[in-house]
Amino acid sequence: MTNAQVYYATNLLVYAGVDIIACLALNLQFGLSGIVNFSFIVFQAVGAYTAAVLSMPPDSANGAFQTYVGGLQLPFPIPWIGGAIAGGLLAIPVGLVVLRRLRPDYQAIALLVLSVIANTVITNAVPLLNGAAGIALVPPPLSDQFDPNTINYQYFFVGLTAIGVVLAALVASRIVNSPYGRSLRAMREHEIAATAIGKNPVQLKMTVFIVGGLIAGLSGAILVGFIQVWAPSVWLYPETIILFAAIIVGGRGNNIGAILGALLVPVGFEEVTRLLVKLNIGPPGLIPALEWVAIGLLIIGFLWFRPDGVRPEARRVFEGAPIPEDVANAG
């Protein structure tokens, strides 16, 4: 492989990893628990910003060309852990306001509005995180020990991302396959009936919202360490819609579906359209604009023709369950 190909491949792998982590988190909230978190991307963003300002030098560095809070220059992996914690912490006030009293459809609207508000505030409150220009020169993990501009560092970063994926997948699979996950699914199916059998829906929603926030924060921390910049334009609310499309296409409520969805939509689908741009079809900007049309059609198409996605949630058959033939013979 040429260097360019290696860079392309490692770049794709890191993005795939970040999208998989994000989709696993969103699947816990939306696929498993039925929480329509239209502000999901905010949790990724808060993880990214936190990891950035934890790892960067004070904003007086580099001729003070940007302004931001923090600048603590903490060593890896503290920025990543901090990013994850920030995502989880943000979930607490948001969850307490949105998930306690509102009906699910209004929860979705409130969360969408929150996403727009958060983006507007960060764009305009320049001293906080450098506004619309965003923050740049975010140091990659361990860049003081390895030269980040080498092929080997690219491989190293893929490895770091893989650790994040494994961690997120472990947490997600333990939750999905546990009695706690079953309670979340019951709440998703019929909240009032779940309450009638002793489930506290606020507690269930808050816990899974916080876990989802933690994992989303981690995905942002990983991404900002790789692309080294972070600005309001990368976490506009439609980014959340792409992740929802991934979950719907992949299959709600199961982790394999979430991973498949991440590979099919944010990675595969966007990669294809990016290649199409290079073909110079039509006026400039046509293909990126059509991409949104295609994402919309993809969601509607799947909800219409294959609502359970490519890989539907599996029916759980317990050990020792009667096989239909046995029952027929016995009867």
Add this chain to the structure above:
Amino acid sequence: MPAEGPILVATDIHRHFEGMRAVDGVSIEVPRGQITGLIGPNGAGKSTFLAVIAGTLPTSSGTIVFDGETITHLPAYARARRGLVRTFQLPSEFARLTVLENLLVAAPHNRGDSLFGALMGKGYWIKDERRLVEQARGLLKRFGMTAKESDYAGTMSGGQKRLIEIMRALMLGPRLLLLDEPMSGVHPSVVQEIQYYLQDLRREGLTILMVEHELHMVERLCDSVIVMAQGKVIGSGTMASLRKQREIVDAYLVG
């Protein structure tokens, strides 16, 4: 004395919806180990009253004492955990959970049923899970639904969904079961079946308060009956004694 006397005492319960008095000063006592019927014409406030007792709807005023404990302000889930468990008039199964899972999910005391327990992994909760699977399969066998354990509850018939809901409630080990028209929308042959199961549960000492329309059913099943009309209790006693009371017959028992 919690262990004796009525298991549930509701005093002067009101439930108002924007001026409409759905439940208007109802006081009842539910005796232990019996099936108590709650009857009355449409719109009498029976289902609303049941929902207030279960905590699904908040009380506008009044007090509810369950087995010696005042539960008026407890949320529905906390009442369910104390053994005051309701079912619903409309099917309320967890459609995309299997029949067995519908039962398992209701079981208290599963170490894996918390975020912490889930993150600890299967080894932490598998013992509880095995015990509960066994318990749930026992119920499925008793209610003749063993063959359906791995089917999605959403694919079951109306009658089977009723049975699932009753079994699900039983998984909580209820001290008082509130049934909201358990026979509605159920095929007549299954009605017989449900009736049989309820009598069986009563023989085992389970206390039941049920809203029911079908008077023959009430007569066969219920030890005593409470009659509601327009949000108030207008009479109570055995079915036979109620038939002799003129105003009740006028209000409900005859057309």
